[in-house]
Amino acid sequence: MRVLIVSDTHGKNGNLEKVLRLIAPLDLIFHLGDLEGSEGYIEDISPCPVHMVSGNNDFFTSVPAEKVVVIGHHKIFMTHGHRYGVSFDTMRLKAAAREHGCDFLGIPIVRSSTWMMM
Numbered sequence: 001m002r003v004l005i006v007s008d009t010h011g012k013n014g015n016l017e018k019v020l021r022l023i024a025p026l027d028l029i030f031h032l033g034d035l036e037g038s039e040g041y042i043e044d045i046s047p048c049p050v051h052m053v054s055g056n057n058d059f060f061t062s063v064p065a066e067k068v069v070v071i072g073h074h075k076i077f078m079t080h081g082h083r084y085g086v087s088f089d090t091m092r093l094k095a096a097a098r099e100h101g102c103d104f105l106g107i108p109i110v111r112s113s114t115w116m117m118m
Contacts, residue, residue, distance in 0.1 A: 007032035007108035010057065017045060032108045033080030039063055055080035068100050077102035
């Protein structure tokens, strides 16, 4: 399975478009927030299903702040992380992922998306 994990596109999707062309084909995309109104556009240009969560700059969106995605036998907890104080530590965030029964956690840290095994 080929998965693209991105975040913080901030409505400027040119680089995302380039990446999608370069790495196709894809099976799944995770966007970890800061879409800034481009959620529909990202779904339109994506060649596969897209899972999204909102970030600290997504004020007027219906995209959820957190999401649990099941892939096979794994549960993935997606969030932008800003509501959990990830700039200081990830303890609260890991606890939330465990509460949801997740074994993986996806968050953007310092503008690069990060996955943690729980």
